[in-house]
Amino acid sequence: MPTIQSVAGESELHPDVALVERVRRGDLSAYDTLVRKYERQLFRIAQHITQNREDAEDVMQDAFLKAYEKLDQFQGNSKFYTWLVRIAVNESLMRLRKRRTGKMVSIDEDVETDEGYVPRELPDWAPNPEQNYTQTELGEILRKTIQGLPQGFRVVFVLRDIDGLSTEETAESLGLSVPAVKSRLLRARLQLRDRLSRYFQKRSLAVRQQGAAGRENGANQ
Amino acid sequence: MTCSEFLEILDDVIDESISTETRAELETHLRRCGHCEVVLNTTRKTIEIYRCHDIYELPSEVSDRLHSAIMDRCKQKNA
Numbered sequence: 001m002p003t004i005q006s007v008a009g010e011s012e013l014h015p016d017v018a019l020v021e022r023v024r025r026g027d028l029s030a031y032d033t034l035v036r037k038y039e040r041q042l043f044r045i046a047q048h049i050t051q052n053r054e055d056a057e058d059v060m061q062d063a064f065l066k067a068y069e070k071l072d073q074f075q076g077n078s079k080f081y082t083w084l085v086r087i088a089v090n091e092s093l094m095r096l097r098k099r100r101t102g103k104m105v106s107i108d109e110d111v112e113t114d115e116g117y118v119p120r121e122l123p124d125w126a127p128n129p130e131q132n133y134t135q136t137e138l139g140e141i142l143r144k145t146i147q148g149l150p151q152g153f154r155v156v157f158v159l160r161d162i163d164g165l166s167t168e169e170t171a172e173s174l175g176l177s178v179p180a181v182k183s184r185l186l187r188a189r190l191q192l193r194d195r196l197s198r199y200f201q202k203r204s205l206a207v208r209q210q211g212a213a214g215r216e217n218g219a220n221q
Numbered sequence: 222m223t224c225s226e227f228l229e230i231l232d233d234v235i236d237e238s239i240s241t242e243t244r245a246e247l248e249t250h251l252r253r254c255g256h257c258e259v260v261l262n263t264t265r266k267t268i269e270i271y272r273c274h275d276i277y278e279l280p281s282e283v284s285d286r287l288h289s290a291i292m293d294r295c296k297q298k299n300a
Binding site: 026028030031032035036039040043044047048056057060061064065068069112118119121122123124125129130137138139141142143146157161162183186189192193196197 | 222228231232235256259260262263264266267268270271272275276277279283284287288290291292294295296298299
């Protein structure tokens with residue numbers, strides 16, 4: 001069985017690999033460092049899949065505990081983080097399954113396989129359109145929009161575009177093929193863009209600004 | 222380049238992994254096709270907005286609580 005060092009040895013050793021080795025030798029403070037490093041990202045992934053804050057908190061805890069217990073199974077032929085994400089995705093799906101009283105839940109849910117999606121012809125967006133909304137309004141728009149995506153698209157977008165995993169790492173974390181990740185990513189990006197256009201296109205923002213000016217004038221009279 | 226061919230390489234364009242030759246074809250297409258230009262710019266912006274705004278932030282006090290709980294459970298496993 002290859003050791004972490006022999007597999008990763010040719011390139012520069014990832015700092016996580018050294019931390020994992022320390023944990024294996026009984027140094028719990030090294031695991032503390034790894035948890036601190038990735039807890040926010042794991043929480044975000046869990047929240048995007050479960051769409052429930054309490055579940056996301058539980059998933060994050062359970063995923064780190066499971067990773068700790070299974071650390072001997074980590075071979076080092078993938079990044080520690082990719083391995084951790086795979087555990088968190090599985091824990092999230094299990095949590096959803098529990099909520100739906102044992103009904104099967106998979107990463108393929110709601111994913112349509114037709115390839116003929118064509119982006120709608122929509123007007124251009126205003127420059128920096130997000131600046132026309134308060135942080136709270138913007139957060140609400142972004143949450144609502146991404147929640148409307150099928151889960152199988154949403155999770156690919158989160159891992160690839162928000163979390164910054166490569167296509168190959170995303171495929172590995174989700175147990176999908178590289179072509180499946182690519183096709184879902186394109187659909188996710190285009191659907192999000194179509195949905196956000198409702199808020200960010202020039203015309204919508206002009207109407208919104210007129211409304212705000214009208215309210216201001218009314219208040220001044 | 223047609224609009225369908227543009228869509229086929231859209232992800233590679235966004236990820237900046239296209240050849241110089243394809244880039245030249247793309248630029249020629251975009252000069253002529255306003256629709257594809259809007260699709261490219263607004264899709265790029267979509268990704269940028271989601272990257273820059275963490276919609277599921279973990280407040281420090283929650284993070285501290287969860288962190289302690291995780292480490293306590295790991296210690297118990299060792300005991």
